[in-house]
Amino acid sequence: MDRTANTSVIIWLMGVALMVFVMITIGGITRLTDSGLSMVEWRPLIGTLPPLTDAEWMRVFTLYQQSPEYQKINAGMDLSAFKWIFFWEYLHRLFGRLIGLAFILPLLWFAFRRQIPHGFGRRFLILLILGGTQGAIGWWMVKSGLVDDPYVSAYRLATHLGIALTILAVLIWTIADLKHGRAILPRGHVAGVIGVLAITIIAGAFVAGMNAGLIYNEYPFMGGQLVPIEYGYYGVSDPFENPASAQFHHRWIAVLAVLGVISLWFRARKAHLNGVNLGLSGGVMMLAIFGQFVLGVMTLLYQVPVSLGTLHQAGAAFLLICVIWVSHGLMRLK
Numbered sequence: 001m002d003r004t005a006n007t008s009v010i011i012w013l014m015g016v017a018l019m020v021f022v023m024i025t026i027g028g029i030t031r032l033t034d035s036g037l038s039m040v041e042w043r044p045l046i047g048t049l050p051p052l053t054d055a056e057w058m059r060v061f062t063l064y065q066q067s068p069e070y071q072k073i074n075a076g077m078d079l080s081a082f083k084w085i086f087f088w089e090y091l092h093r094l095f096g097r098l099i100g101l102a103f104i105l106p107l108l109w110f111a112f113r114r115q116i117p118h119g120f121g122r123r124f125l126i127l128l129i130l131g132g133t134q135g136a137i138g139w140w141m142v143k144s145g146l147v148d149d150p151y152v153s154a155y156r157l158a159t160h161l162g163i164a165l166t167i168l169a170v171l172i173w174t175i176a177d178l179k180h181g182r183a184i185l186p187r188g189h190v191a192g193v194i195g196v197l198a199i200t201i202i203a204g205a206f207v208a209g210m211n212a213g214l215i216y217n218e219y220p221f222m223g224g225q226l227v228p229i230e231y232g233y234y235g236v237s238d239p240f241e242n243p244a245s246a247q248f249h250h251r252w253i254a255v256l257a258v259l260g261v262i263s264l265w266f267r268a269r270k271a272h273l274n275g276v277n278l279g280l281s282g283g284v285m286m287l288a289i290f291g292q293f294v295l296g297v298m299t300l301l302y303q304v305p306v307s308l309g310t311l312h313q314a315g316a317a318f319l320l321i322c323v324i325w326v327s328h329g330l331m332r333l334k
Helices: 003-032 054-065 068-072 079-112 121-143 154-180 188-209 235-241 243-273 279-301 306-331
Strands: none
Touching: 003 079, 003 154, 003 306, 054 068, 054 079, 079 121, 121 154, 154 188, 154 235, 154 306, 188 235, 188 243, 188 306, 235 243, 243 279, 243 306, 279 306
């Protein structure tokens, strides 16, 4: 395959990766504005257009009024307020469809022209499967909040975010493979840093899923002590169902992630001396990790405003991009 064709594939994947990043950010806004349960129907094929008439708006609003969220939390909400939360959930779903088209249509075109890079067909198939699965999991998550308890399952929220970030990571690794040459999969120290970062982000998803950021709005203490008094109340399931414990874990695993990224940066500096220039990407990664840590603390202290909460979720995705890019460079040296 010629170099021009390879460049076209890279540009396509970069565009898709950017869209996934934006999608993760929109997902954060949807969650923080409590918009995720406003659309109680799942119509993946015919639900592309929003309500266009007053009659259609009343139909979807009436459906929402029958939901537990309206009856237990938003009783009395008028149509104007409903349209605001409907907008964010609609945008989230619409953007998901657009990502699907942005991935599938060029993929078919490259396949038709036999321009898919050798050895990458299986990876593109995995991305396609992950994308389709993500759409179904999104509805599975929403459905958990359409029953008696009008809150989405923290387990399902963490799964939804985890798959989104997995897709983003695979896209970035693939772009790096095509641009700089294949690298072996992460192992040892590099795999450990990526793993700690992933656990930190998933722990943050449980914090979000339980609204655990609305308690203990202080740092570094929690109620005047390092370990909250409620820690361990739920036994084996405590890390996943106790808001205080979830916040505690997210705080301190984040510290480990900071230390891990710093250690990755030191390795990147040495790599620069070995002929692989990771200086700039390593520097951006350091700015990302410290910026993300400060954002996390500020989000907690200010009781999770939409602006800071959204930036914190977007920051997690951007940090992951930086860590994956630097990790790829380090694994090329193996």
